[in-house]
Amino acid sequence: MSAVLEVRGIEKQFGGLRAVDGVSFDVRQGEIVGLIGPNGSGKSTLFNCILGQFEPTAGEVMLDGCRVTGLRPSQLNRLGVGRTFQLLQVFPRLTVRENLILAGQEHQGSMLGRLFGARDAGLSAEAERTIEFFRLAHLADARAGGLSYGQQKLLDVAMAFMAGPRLVLLDEPAGGVNLTMLADLRERLETVNRERGATFVVIEHNMEFVMALCSRILVLAEGRIIAEGKPHEVRRNPKVIEAYLGH
């Protein structure tokens, strides 16, 4: 199948520090790719370069074969790229439903159409479906700031799916989520992948979670990809073991 995302020689320099040092990889339609590596290996910086948060020092990002390097995050999002951040990022003073409508509204109609059109931007039904799908129904009208950490995390992920993205980059979705909810989250992600054909790239430290979820794993260390392959291959790779355990 064709590559949804192509990353070509991405570099990111922060002063004297080269956080990402020439990373290239492809993600094909419908894949769930894991991105792992020790702390400080450049995973989140790489995400931020791909998603327009940072401007890469060198390299290119292609979406469906089109160059998207240098586009702003909102433009990339409107091209169908969703994301979550490492730290929890919901809008605490909006309700769960409002958070979801916000996550989809900029994909509906024009600026002026949104000003004079319906208050929900025609997204109430879609928000309801998403709320059901992520099992947040009993919390629909609660303020996001009042939810438990795990519930907020679920909402955070749900928001990334509101606009029906083709590609979603998740930065540590399992961080700080309890075991029951973790299984739930994995199952939801697998369902979206199966039913909507959504493609994922997932940064994760929880090895059990990432190995079970992903079909392919990339291992990053000191800004470079040091290994790539199926979960069981990567797990036995001596370079990977060395990177994690140190010299």
Add this chain to the structure above:
Amino acid sequence: MRSGLAWAAVAVAVLALALAPLGLGRYDVYILTLWLVTAVAALGVNLIVGYAGQETLAQAAFLGIGAYTSALLAKAGVPFGLAFFAAGGISFAIGLAIGFPALRVQKHYLAFVTLAFSVFVWLVIRNEEWLTGGVMGLKDIERPSLFGASLRPHRLFFWFVLAIAAALTFAMWWLVRSPWGRAFTALRENPVRAESLGVNVRRYTLLAFAIGSAYGGFAGALYAPLVEFIDPAPFALGPSLLFLLMVVVGGSGSFAGPFVGAAVAVLLPEWLRFAESYYLLIYAALVILMMAFCPTGLVGLAGRLWSLRRRPARMAEDEGARALGEAKP
């Protein structure tokens, strides 16, 4: 049900306001009109600061831009309607420009940028005598006429301002309830996350400044014919600070906040007239006390008192229900 009640309350409030001048003297009607004009400008500050989470110390400058624009156009024989929209339009355009620094700097740095702009406008008004009359100001600004009837009588002018203020308030209410309002709130709460969800943070930031400043301009266009004489003083930095204070005192980010804050700013000097020069001291002390004990402003304070008053009542009901339950065989 609840929204029906809210609409009824708004209708009653507007009706009461419309009837108020009938029982008031000339000066009181003037104060009431000034309150409406001030509240319109404060609505704009609330959009920029309260909803969109930006900073502005320049609303009095926009009031000045609107006032001088409408006064100069009126003197040139332009009808009020046109002058009014010109005042709003020019303020919208300049507000858009003022928004650009907000894309780069935030919080108090942004406040300083708008502060510099505020001083700049004041200096232009004071020094460009050929246009603005300098410190001598512009005299004899005529009040507009409607359908051939002059709005010079204070009650007629009040109703005119009330109608415009009501329309502008409705427009603001519509705006903050629309998806735009949701995007403005997102800007305030987490611009990085908002951007990642497709919200064009740059465009919405500029729009918040432009629309909020336009409200300053509209208020200015009403202010000039109200006072009939304008000079640079009310458009200096001090009054700009006062506008920010109104929003904070009223309740930043609450829709009714600007009306309450403007009422305090306009009426308190009248009530504290006996205190003479101590007035500012008392005002300052009240603000400090309120910020310490109720940072959500007077609207927030009212909400807290309301829930305090209701809670005992509800508890009593529960007690009653329990007693009834126990009484059942």
